[in-house]
Amino acid sequence: MAIEELQDVAETIRGWLREHVTGDRAVTNDEELISTGLLTSLQTVELVLFLDQQFGIDITDDEFVEENFNTVDAIARLVTSKRG
């Protein structure tokens, strides 16, 4: 996968997190989102819907695991692998 694409996706996800989760605080690519309890259940659902709408991907049940959602990097990798 192209590094540029990965970075673009990560930036979009960071923007969404800043707008919907952290307020004005920026999120880093390797900040832990789940193991620190940052995401509420509703924000988790909204994030999945956002990924679906923004990138045209459909997260399957098997992909809905902590490893794929714990950091912006992990989410970006999931998204780019599905768009590939």
Added chain:
Amino acid sequence: MPRTVVLRPYEDRDLPGTLELRPRVYPGWKDAGDSAWHTAVYEWLGRNPVDAPMHRWVLDDGGAIVGHLAAVPLAYRIDGIRVIAHTPTDYMALPGYGFHAVALMRTFFQAAQSYAACNVAGEVAQIEGMFGPARVAGLAQAVKVLDVGRYPRLASPVLRPLASVAALGIRAIDAIRVRAPGDGIEVGEADPASVFDPSFDQLFEAAASAVTCIPEKTAAFLRWRYGPGTPRPVRLLTARDPMGNLLGYSVVRTTGSGDGFILDLVTAPGRRDGARALLVGAVRRFWRDRAYVVRYRFLPSTVSPARSDLVRLGFRFPGAARGVLPGARPERQLELSVKLADPASQAAAVAPEHWSYNLGDGEASFWVP
């Protein structure tokens, strides 16, 4: 320090953890900490006559229970076919475990072949919605205020004297409205412990033959749902013709705070006279129970009362009127959703006009105070 949260099936050793979890997740629910009551509810759920297993899962964070979800099986008759669908219930997770809460629901949808639920629109409905159920309809909400003076939104000190007069007026008008309906129909109160005989099976089969989708309310089910051991004891009204044949029944309950609920009202198909008589009997019962408001949430059908009969008895439908009516609880809008494994059943079940459904048919009503 990173957490290791494990999602696993519930085990007997998790009972103390789930009992401690409930009041932490629902601090505003006065019954949340009633361990004996919650334990009894699960014993009762375990006696459900539906021949399908209940499932439960927990979120375990290093030995501490931080989340829980149960899947309760309930039977439906959908287009002549018996369908068992699970309903998520007792869903809870501590703040900070949002992702895992969604994972719990995902586990539910993986385990349950079919799903049916009647939820208050809100966060849980949104989480469930992620897994693909179709919204059938919002339940109609009929409300009748009996005592304006005790209605919290109106009972300001200034209005209280006026409200007392208004309450007397409502009572006087109701005295006329609920005069014996005639038609020779006898409405009586029956003991839920012993009344559910085979005539209730016949009534259910008659209803199921006239309505495409209906919860399977056989005598065995009703005995379990409303008989001894039910989480919240109820009163049962029956309507019978002059020959003593069962025309329908109604299940009513008045909470300790004076909220009256019609949990269920089913008649033989097309017997509006029976439905009218049961409504009259219910309103009389609520007056005697000193309820201040009556709430009836349902999907209209040929085995339910007609809207016009409810309006004639002084019920209003807040969602359909201009402005805010006394008794309206728009935040408590209940929505029926389904995701059935059989495509033909799903196609039949997504049409609201196919349904007979009452508040008491869904698991949400198991927990009503």
